[in-house]
Amino acid sequence: MSEVYAARRTRLRERCQASGSASALISRPANVRYLAGAALPDSVLLIGKNEDLLVCVGPPGDRPADGRPDEALRTHILPGAGGDPAVAAADLAAGQGGDSLAVEEHHLTVARHRAMRSVVPRLSLTDLGGAVEQLRVVKDEEEISCLRIGAEIADQALGELLESILVGRTERHLALELERRLVDHGADGPAFPTAVATGPNSGRRAHRPTDRRVEEGDFLSVCLGATYRGYRCEIGRTFVIGTSPADWQIDLYDLVFAAQRAGREMLAPGAAYRDVDRAARQVLDSAGYAEGLPALTGHGVGLEIDEDPQLAPAAMGKLDACVPVTVEPGVHLPGRGGVRIDDTLVVRPEADGGPELLTITTKELLAL
Amino acid sequence: MSEVYAARRTRLRERCQASGSASALISRPANVRYLAGAALPDSVLLIGKNEDLLVCVGPPGDRPADGRPDEALRTHILPGAGGDPAVAAADLAAGQGGDSLAVEEHHLTVARHRAMRSVVPRLSLTDLGGAVEQLRVVKDEEEISCLRIGAEIADQALGELLESILVGRTERHLALELERRLVDHGADGPAFPTAVATGPNSGRRAHRPTDRRVEEGDFLSVCLGATYRGYRCEIGRTFVIGTSPADWQIDLYDLVFAAQRAGREMLAPGAAYRDVDRAARQVLDSAGYAEGLPALTGHGVGLEIDEDPQLAPAAMGKLDACVPVTVEPGVHLPGRGGVRIDDTLVVRPEADGGPELLTITTKELLAL
Numbered sequence: 001m002s003e004v005y006a007a008r009r010t011r012l013r014e015r016c017q018a019s020g021s022a023s024a025l026i027s028r029p030a031n032v033r034y035l036a037g038a039a040l041p042d043s044v045l046l047i048g049k050n051e052d053l054l055v056c057v058g059p060p061g062d063r064p065a066d067g068r069p070d071e072a073l074r075t076h077i078l079p080g081a082g083g084d085p086a087v088a089a090a091d092l093a094a095g096q097g098g099d100s101l102a103v104e105e106h107h108l109t110v111a112r113h114r115a116m117r118s119v120v121p122r123l124s125l126t127d128l129g130g131a132v133e134q135l136r137v138v139k140d141e142e143e144i145s146c147l148r149i150g151a152e153i154a155d156q157a158l159g160e161l162l163e164s165i166l167v168g169r170t171e172r173h174l175a176l177e178l179e180r181r182l183v184d185h186g187a188d189g190p191a192f193p194t195a196v197a198t199g200p201n202s203g204r205r206a207h208r209p210t211d212r213r214v215e216e217g218d219f220l221s222v223c224l225g226a227t228y229r230g231y232r233c234e235i236g237r238t239f240v241i242g243t244s245p246a247d248w249q250i251d252l253y254d255l256v257f258a259a260q261r262a263g264r265e266m267l268a269p270g271a272a273y274r275d276v277d278r279a280a281r282q283v284l285d286s287a288g289y290a291e292g293l294p295a296l297t298g299h300g301v302g303l304e305i306d307e308d309p310q311l312a313p314a315a316m317g318k319l320d321a322c323v324p325v326t327v328e329p330g331v332h333l334p335g336r337g338g339v340r341i342d343d344t345l346v347v348r349p350e351a352d353g354g355p356e357l358l359t360i361t362t363k364e365l366l367a368l
Numbered sequence: 369m370s371e372v373y374a375a376r377r378t379r380l381r382e383r384c385q386a387s388g389s390a391s392a393l394i395s396r397p398a399n400v401r402y403l404a405g406a407a408l409p410d411s412v413l414l415i416g417k418n419e420d421l422l423v424c425v426g427p428p429g430d431r432p433a434d435g436r437p438d439e440a441l442r443t444h445i446l447p448g449a450g451g452d453p454a455v456a457a458a459d460l461a462a463g464q465g466g467d468s469l470a471v472e473e474h475h476l477t478v479a480r481h482r483a484m485r486s487v488v489p490r491l492s493l494t495d496l497g498g499a500v501e502q503l504r505v506v507k508d509e510e511e512i513s514c515l516r517i518g519a520e521i522a523d524q525a526l527g528e529l530l531e532s533i534l535v536g537r538t539e540r541h542l543a544l545e546l547e548r549r550l551v552d553h554g555a556d557g558p559a560f561p562t563a564v565a566t567g568p569n570s571g572r573r574a575h576r577p578t579d580r581r582v583e584e585g586d587f588l589s590v591c592l593g594a595t596y597r598g599y600r601c602e603i604g605r606t607f608v609i610g611t612s613p614a615d616w617q618i619d620l621y622d623l624v625f626a627a628q629r630a631g632r633e634m635l636a637p638g639a640a641y642r643d644v645d646r647a648a649r650q651v652l653d654s655a656g657y658a659e660g661l662p663a664l665t666g667h668g669v670g671l672e673i674d675e676d677p678q679l680a681p682a683a684m685g686k687l688d689a690c691v692p693v694t695v696e697p698g699v700h701l702p703g704r705g706g707v708r709i710d711d712t713l714v715v716r717p718e719a720d721g722g723p724e725l726l727t728i729t730t731k732e733l734l735a736l
Contacts, residue, residue: 105479106479107477110474110478110495111473113478114473127479180544183540183541
């Protein structure tokens with residue numbers, strides 16, 4: 001694995017040098033993990049002029065690490081507690097003889113930035129922007145394999161829940177049970193707080209489970225995901241409780257399903273982000289649900305659950321092969337409930353069979 | 369409740385005006401919640417020259433809120449998706465006729481700060497620093513009551529676990545079971561990721577549960593907490609598995625217990641933070657465990673699990689009455705394991721009976 005991280009750091013170094021910075025300071029934890037194999041609490045990564053260093057406040061073994069640090073990377077441990085590793089890394093960058101350091105201005109706070117400037121006033125601090133996030137968009141097969149396993153785990157957890165009795169149980173308990181099952185099946189943990197929404201809550205994005213109990217006739221919408229070796233996937237499904245869904249439930253389900261399929265079918269290398277969004281959105285728009293639609297119909301996934309790209313009306317850019325994204329349109333009718341259907345897929349060229357669906361739980365409307 | 373939030377905002381406004389700023393922008397979520405009753409995703413609070421406004425990207429009912437917004441506070445919803453509420457709030461502050469705006473430089477990123485400056489170049493952005501965090505240190509009785517209930521819930525969850533069979537179960541499963549029990553007993557959720565550490569892992573601070581199973585002869589250390597109405601408490605205990613603890617286990621336990629008691633006994637209005645830390649630390653120091661001790665022996669709790677004050681060697685300041693803190697010394701011997709003992713207490717004057725212990729689970733060394 002060490003070569004993978006070294007290669008990623010080399011690509012970043014090339015980008016920095018092309019824009020005139022000899023060194024870069026990576027502080028956003030998912031970016032540190034991507035380039036160093038692990039993010040320790042409060043650690044930062046220095047992409048130095050001569051040497052890369054993982055800068056930490058304490059010995060790596062001492063504190064809970066997210067991942068395993070690349071062994072080829074030297075670790076610099078701050079002497080004494082309470083120091084800021086970003087400030088220490090700026091000092092180390094200056095010591096390596098650089099005169100400029102690119103930093104993640106979208107992650108560093110104003111206060112940390114000021115502390116760095118005051119320690120190394122001669123170092124010019126430039127903005128690295130989302131350079132590492134951009135490197136992270138296209139995944140290698142190892143990363144996709146982690147997402148695939150995570151999706152299998154989420155499918156299993158959801159499948160088991162559907163076999164149990166649901167009526168009378170609370171949203172909160174169903175969510176906890178799903179999270180326990182994720183871990184049972186080998187997940188590091190949930191990829192994000194599991195959303196279980198019943199009746200009038202159903203169809204709400206990122207709903208926080210309440211003490212409402214599942215009732216006959218409810219829509220039940222569930223959104224969960226597993227983290228596997230740091231990689232996070234997402235699946236969302238909506239069910240009806242009881243034997244015979246109402247007509248409005250069938251109609252709304254069919255509509256959201258059609259929107260979600262339209263989005264999925266647009267996934268191909270070269271497709272504009274906004275066109276994928278529009279394909280799903282216009283199905284809902286033309287049925288009269290233009291109001292209250294979510295800001296996006298999907299997003300990238302990986303070391304974070306919400307990564308680039310955003311599939312949204314104003315998003316700029318085009319999909320590449322090996323980009324995993326969610327497609328997750330939904331409609332929520334205040335007071336009545338609604339439907340969300342959410343898959344994680346990997347963009348693949350037509351010649352390879354088109355988009356690879358990672359979350360394979362059925363999208364038929366199941367009556368439970 | 370509305371008057372409580374209004375009074376907090378008035379205190380903050382007075383502090384701002386005293387330091388020359390007519391208005392302030394609060395972006396740190398726990399600070400927004402403290403002053404506005406709720407933190408919505410991406411919301412910020414403007415303490416305006418004429419009017420306070422909660423600035424959000426979408427209607428409050430639409431998105432999962434943490435708490436309930438103060439009804440006396442007007443909400444400003446951004447038109448269209450994708451905007452930054454901090455930038456919008458800066459614009460609103462300028463519209464109210466102020467010429468300076470204090471911001472949380474320890475929370476705002478460099479990129480957001482720059483975006484704000486470019487939208488309102490005539491507004492001078494000053495640093496609010498930790499003014500809201502300082503207001504949050506001393507709790508009112510309503511806040512303490514939430515912490516007390518949270519501590520009761522954590523005690524119950526831990527007590528039930530101790531009655532079950534532990535040998536053969538994994539750290540991960542025990543942690544999940546504790547979190548389920550917290551919710552069963554009425555918690556909003558866990559206050560932080562539950563740490564269950566067995567054998568060689570025991571005694572590590574913030575240990576991430578692994579698939580290691582509990583074995584006879586192990587130390588088992590557990591650290592958990594409940595969130596109740598947004599307030600977070602913490603309890604940590606260490607047990608031995610099996611009927612007869614080894615001598616080194618009894619000795620180490622007694623030592624950490626003595627250190628923890630020394631820290632607890634120092635809690636009083638007027639006691640310096642560093643003196644509380646020193647009281648606990650020197651017990652461990654003088655037994656030869658100076659190396660590898662954690663950077664702090666305790667910290668404040670409240671809307672966040674790790675708040676001011678820090679009980680650490682270099683901390684400046686003195687305790688007040690009604691400040692809830694943890695006292696949590698520990699020793700971890702690499703390869704062997706260790707002991708942590710952690711309570712949440714509220715500082716009270718001697719006349720009121722001294723420190724109020726919220727986490728009442730026994731600290732005798734239990735053999736399970």
